[in-house]
Amino acid sequence: MGSFQFYKPKGVEDLLKMKAELGERGLILAGGSNLLVYIRNGIINEGTFLDVKNLKPLKGIDTSNGKITIGAGETIREILESAKLREKIPFFPDSMKEFANPLIRSKATIGGNAADASPAADTAPPLLVLDTETVIGSHRGERVIPIKEFFKGPKKTALKPDEVLLRFQFSVPEAGKGVFLKFGLRNGTAVSVTSLAAWLALDGGKAVDIRIALGGVAPTPVRAINAESALKGQKLNEESILTLSEEVEKDLRPISDVRGSTEYRKDLTVELLRRALRKLSGTEAAL
Amino acid sequence: MHEYKKSFSITVRVNGNEYKDRVPSHMTLLQFLKERLHFLGTKEGCSIGECGACTVIMDGKAVTSCLVLAVEADGSSIRTIEGEAKNGELTPLQKAFIEHGAVQCGFCTPGMIMSAQNLLDRNPHPSREDIVEAISGNLCRCTGYEQIIQAVQSVANGATKQNNLVGVKSVGGGGDTEGGQPGGKVSEHNSKSKTGGTL
Numbered sequence: 128m129g130s131f132q133f134y135k136p137k138g139v140e141d142l143l144k145m146k147a148e149l150g151e152r153g154l155i156l157a158g159g160s161n162l163l164v165y166i167r168n169g170i171i172n173e174g175t176f177l178d179v180k181n182l183k184p185l186k187g188i189d190t191s192n193g194k195i196t197i198g199a200g201e202t203i204r205e206i207l208e209s210a211k212l213r214e215k216i217p218f219f220p221d222s223m224k225e226f227a228n229p230l231i232r233s234k235a236t237i238g239g240n241a242a243d244a245s246p247a248a249d250t251a252p253p254l255l256v257l258d259t260e261t262v263i264g265s266h267r268g269e270r271v272i273p274i275k276e277f278f279k280g281p282k283k284t285a286l287k288p289d290e291v292l293l294r295f296q297f298s299v300p301e302a303g304k305g306v307f308l309k310f311g312l313r314n315g316t317a318v319s320v321t322s323l324a325a326w327l328a329l330d331g332g333k334a335v336d337i338r339i340a341l342g343g344v345a346p347t348p349v350r351a352i353n354a355e356s357a358l359k360g361q362k363l364n365e366e367s368i369l370t371l372s373e374e375v376e377k378d379l380r381p382i383s384d385v386r387g388s389t390e391y392r393k394d395l396t397v398e399l400l401r402r403a404l405r406k407l408s409g410t411e412a413a414l
Numbered sequence: 415m416h417e418y419k420k421s422f423s424i425t426v427r428v429n430g431n432e433y434k435d436r437v438p439s440h441m442t443l444l445q446f447l448k449e450r451l452h453f454l455g456t457k458e459g460c461s462i463g464e465c466g467a468c469t470v471i472m473d474g475k476a477v478t479s480c481l482v483l484a485v486e487a488d489g490s491s492i493r494t495i496e497g498e499a500k501n502g503e504l505t506p507l508q509k510a511f512i513e514h515g516a517v518q519c520g521f522c523t524p525g526m527i528m529s530a531q532n533l534l535d536r537n538p539h540p541s542r543e544d545i546v547e548a549i550s551g552n553l554c555r556c557t558g559y560e561q562i563i564q565a566v567q568s569v570a571n572g573a574t575k576q577n578n579l580v581g582v583k584s585v586g587g588g589g590d591t592e593g594g595q596p597g598g599k600v601s602e603h604n605s606k607s608k609t610g611g612t613l
Contacts, residue, residue, distance in 0.1 A: 132420050133439035133485050156483070163481045164462045166440060176439060178486065204475075228551030230466055230529065233475040234482070 131166075132175040139184045139264065142291060145177055147266040150288035153177050157185075157200055158234035160227075161243045185238070185293060190215045195299060199238025199292045203250075204229070206237060216299045222253040222307030222324060238292045241277065244284045244347070251278065251348030252324030253307050255340035257297040265290040278347035303328025303336050306406050308399045319343045320387045323399040327407040332362045334408075339400065344381040344392050351378035354400065363408040372400040424488040428453065429497025437484040444468045446484035447494060455495035455524045455611020459553070466552030469525035470494050476532035478551070495524035495611030498531065506569050507531055508609040514565035518556035520608030526552045527609060530566045539570050 136142035146153045156162055156176040165171045179185055185200030190211045197206065206212060207223040226232055226240075226249045240250040241261070251274075259274040263286060274295075277285050286292060305326040309319050322342035328335050337358045339351040357374035361367055381392035405411040425434045428451060435450055444461075447453045447470070459467030461480045468479045471493035498505050507527060510516070517523050526549060533540055533548035540548070545566045546559075554562060 130420070131438070131440040133422060133483070134419075156486075158481075159483065159486070160463055160481050163442065163483070167461050167480075176483070176485075180486065228466075229548055230469060230476055230478045230551035231463055231481075233477055 130173045133178065134175055135178045136182060139182065139293070142177060142179060142182065143264055143266045143289075145175075146291055147289045149175055149177075155179055155239075155242070155291060157236040157239045158202065158231075160231050160235040161239060179291075188212055193298065194296055195219075196294055196296045197237060198294050199241075200236050201238075203227075203232040203235050203237065203240070207232065216257075216305075218305030218307070218326070219253055219257070222305070223250075225249055225307060225309040225322070237295065241274070241295075242284055242286060242292050244278055244280075244282050246281050246345060246347055247319040247322065247343035248348060249309060249319060249322060249342065252322055252340035252342045253305070254295065254297075255348055255350055256305060256324045256326045256338040257300070258338075259295050259297040261292060262294045262296065263290050264293045269293070271296075275350060280346050300326060300328065300336060302330075304407060306403050308403055309342075310395055310399060321381075321392050321395045321399060323396065323403055325400070325403040325407060327363075327404065329363065329408060332364075334358050334361055334363055339375070339378075339403075341375075341378065341396060343386075344379045344396055346380065349378060351375050351400075353377035358404075363404060363410065365405075365410055368401050368404045368408070368410065372397050372404065375400050422485045422488065424485060426484075426487050426489075427491040429492070429494060439483070439485060441484045442480055443470070443472075443482040443484050443487045443492070444479040446487070447479060447492070453494050453496050453611075457521055457524055459521070459525075464553070465522075466525045466529065466549075467522055469528045469552060471528055471532050474532075474535075476529045493528065495527060495609075498527065499610050504606070504609060505531070507534065507566065510565040510568045511562070511609050512606060514561045514568065516557060516561040516565040517608050522552055522554040522556075523608045524611045526554065526562060530562075534566070534569060540566070542567065545570075 136145055152174040154162060154174040154176050156178045157180060179200055182200060186198045188201060188209050188211055189196040203223050203226045207220050209220055212220045237250050240248050254274045260271050261274055261277045263270050272285055279285055303326055307324045309322040311319050319342050321344055324340045326338040337355050339354050341351055342348045354375035357371050375396055376393055379393055379396060381389045421436050421438050423436050425432060433451055437446055444458055447456050456470055457467040459465035463478045463481045466478060469476050470479045473490050498508060507530060529549050529552050537544060545563050
């Protein structure tokens with residue numbers, strides 16, 4: 128076990144000052160569900176915990192002014208149980224049902240899950256389909272970047288060593304609904320083999336707003352732009368869903384690993400997309 | 415330059431009693447409970463939040479204590495398996511675990527009971543789905559979960575001890591009544607220690 132210190136910042140300014148001073152050695156401790164595992168496994172063996180768990184400015188869910196703002200320090204459980212979010216966009220809290228298990232959900236935060244930048248991060252596909260913006264802070268000030276530019280590679284984000292992820296913001300789409308589907312090897316706790324979030328608005332049976340995001344099939348969570356453009360404007364029925372869903376293969380750069388081969392992930396993603404589209408277009412019952 | 419501390423004085427309430435200690439920054443709540451306070455009922459399984467063996471209730475929420483730092487627990491209230499039975503009397507849930515054969519090797523039991531009790535505290539009448547969801551972070555490699563689910567359900571339904579004892583053994587506890595497994599009567603004695611966290 129290496130050498131660790133612990134510090135509880137008094138506010139955001141204090142936190143950002145500490146982060147500027149410590150850089151990579153400043154270990155943001157929110158839920159700790161990744162950080163403590165990295166320490167246990169020897170991946171991180173020194174640094175100063177910056178405990179942001181109860182730091183007010185990183186908490187809170189605001190749904191006023193037509194925009195949704197979620198503090199990076201909100202736990203998955205708080206999001207799942209948020210009545211305000213459920214009223215405005217049930218898709219978002221519902222998608223958190225798939226996240227690990229109740230023990231982890233009580234601790235893990237949405238900011239921690241995103242900043243950990245696992246290609247299979249379960250908050251990523253829902254954040255991606257909503258065109259979420261991330262608000263990043265440092266002693267130099269705040270900057271806002273789209274979530275798709277936030278993820279840079281496996282375990283890599285746009286965060287500089289002196290920066291901290293503060294909050295997420297997105298607008299509720301004008302029409303439509305969303306769904307998040309996850310395929311893991313175990314019901315509780317499993318890392319996703321493949322996950323998929325989709326948002327669909329239909330007009331006269333045609334997909335007028337279609338957004339698809341994928342987890343676990345590329346170096347970062349990604350938007351499936353090929354599948355989106357193939358589906359946009361199309362009438363959705365069982366036949367078109369069956370064939371057009373195959374377009375999603377062009378969006379994949381899957382790896383083979385202990386959880387599944389490249390081929391398996393491809394087939395799985397196509398199937399997840401079909402299921403999502405059936406569900407969102409209401410054609411599921413006809414099967 | 416700030417001075418960062420390497421060790422901290424903490425005060426934690428465990429099962430209603432207050433404990434003060436000085437702990438290194440990286441000590442987990444699990445290590446603190448077992449190594450400093452000698453609450454040995456809470457089990458260490460994977461140490462990375464995958465198995466749930468170390469589940470305790472922290473300020474009303476079930477958490478894996480391997481993923482909580484002891485310093486984070488400063489000022490908090492913890493419930494461990496040792497605090498469940500009062501004056502030697504097991505809780506209805508602990509009794510139900512024994513009656514339903516929900517305890518075999520016993521390693522997952524303390525964590526399983528804390529997760530299930532946390533559910534029952536929030537929702538006294540959970541559905542089967544609620545129960546399955548509530549224990550989804552707790553791995554059991556012996557029972558296949560069915561007996562555990564039945565045990566929690568029996569408490570939720572307010573079923574009495576005696577009524578269950580007869581019915582359940584023929585369903586879930588085959589090992590005891592049919593002599594198919596070693597242990598026989600001894601297993602009930604073992605189960606009591608395991609559900610109480612005294613082994």
